[in-house]
Amino acid sequence: MATPLDHSLDRVRSRGLTSLNERSREIFRQIVDSYLAYGEAVGSRQVSKLLPTPLSPASVRNVMQDLEEIGLIYAPHTSAGRLPTELGLRFFVDAMLELGDVGPGEREQIEAQVKAAAYEQPLEGVLGDAMSLLSGLTRGAGVVVTMKEDARLKHIEFVRLEPERALAVLVADDGSIENRILHIPPLLPPSALVEAANFLNARIRGRTLAEVRREIEASQTAAERELGELTARLVDAGLASWADSAGSGPQLIVRGQANLLQDLTAIEDLERIRLLFADLETKKDVIDLLSRADSGEGVRIFIGSENKLFSLSGSSMIAAPFHDEHQRIVGVLGVIGPTRLNYARIVPMVDYTSKVVSRMLQNR
Known part of the structure; x- marks a missing residue:
């Protein structure tokens, strides 16, 4: 069923994509990049200094006005700089995100952690250790949901x-x-x-x-x-x-909530994290959200209020399913954090971790 955000995205695509020339895209990218890196609004003067092609602050302001009119950015305060809206973040992730790659050192860490745990622990312990590592690498909360089946x-x-x-x-x-x-x-x-x-x-x-x-x-x-x-x-x-x-219902594991307390820059941030902690305590809603990521292959990204679970805390989740030896989806793992997660870095990391866990399950 289509959501209000889906309809808004359709409007952005119909109105925005045709009007976003290369200059508009670059200014929008600089605003999003600044938000993801620092969590702060950025003004026209600062954006003009960051652009690869020189442009006056006045010209930047004109473009920012256009971006604001189609709902991609907003001003949090009068005379302040601009931040991406949740709609803008979704548009950026869907249309403009350039994914990085998982570095060799991080690959080795993930593989070694999962392999070592698989020798010593049952599946729940393996997944818990994998989520602890993933939360440390991403500075978010690692989450996983899996079905607890009848053991042999x-x-x-x-x-x-x-x-x-x-x-x-x-x-x-x-x-x-x-x-x-x-x-x-x-x-x-x-x-x-x-x-x-x-x-x-x-x-x-x-x-x-x-x-x-x-x-x-x-x-x-x-x-x-x-x-x-x-x-x-x-x-x-x-x-x-x-x-x-020995019920066979879904089991939720959460690791690394304390990572979410790092780099808080304002009282509003602390309140947002408090609300996110409350969200994570609502296990059924977290399980339901994670379960939405098992409807297809690859990584799913949920941003802010497009999901009711994060409507107050303004958080995001990046999640990917993992498979057993019969290629059946048996669980979903991911990272939850603020909407300014480093999507370019975390998306491939979540994807890689899900593949390593799948290989472990298929070789047990």
Whole structure:
């Protein structure tokens, strides 16, 4: 569904592109570049000094007036310089952005971080480490959303804690561990804990919890005959507990929020970051926004109020999906920060990180 910003962009393209000659484009570029670098409004006199072809401040002011009329720039205060509007930033990103490349040192850092974490940690830890590195490299907050799927199982154990309570421990193939407290039948002998664990361990290796549970439920009578009624109830309680906690919904990881507190130049900046922190606490909205980036290939850029999540904080997000060995999109990672993110540098960095994570998943 088209948004008001989409319609505004259509107007800019129909009115703006035809009227933006090379001089207008260069002046607009200087205003955007100054904002992205310093976060400050720039005046006609300063722009005239930055242009590759000499132009008087008066001539620059005339062009700036035209840019303001089509909605690409605005004056934050009377007699102040000009800043790009969110519409202007979107126009710049879509039509004028010249992407850089990820440097060799940064490539090595990203690859080494993901590779080292993949040897030692389950997927959630790998993604968390990758986002910590990405947030440090970009000075934004690293975010990732991925689906938590049923893990392939490796081992189950029951440990009695009290006469009617036991600790159930489930170990997955990826190294993750789930612990749950269970209520166990009264008068259950100690041997029943061992028997229940042996019964499950003979059936679980390399299979998901859902697969094991379906099999046992289909042969409940046979299980009770093999185990005895009390021990079978313990097996059922353990499977039910894990099933209740192993939901396959989207999981959100956020790293590096503190980076957003750097380089604040005004009270308004501090308030904006406070609002962004509040946005990041609204996990469902962040997940929904990230999930919009899994609808296609490549990097997506969300700027300011074109998304309701950032309508108050005026923030941006650059995000890209990553894939499993079947080329299915299994998650989205990205960077959130102020609208003056260094798009030319961060877009290729997010894209590269998503490709490294995809390769890791495909080789696990």
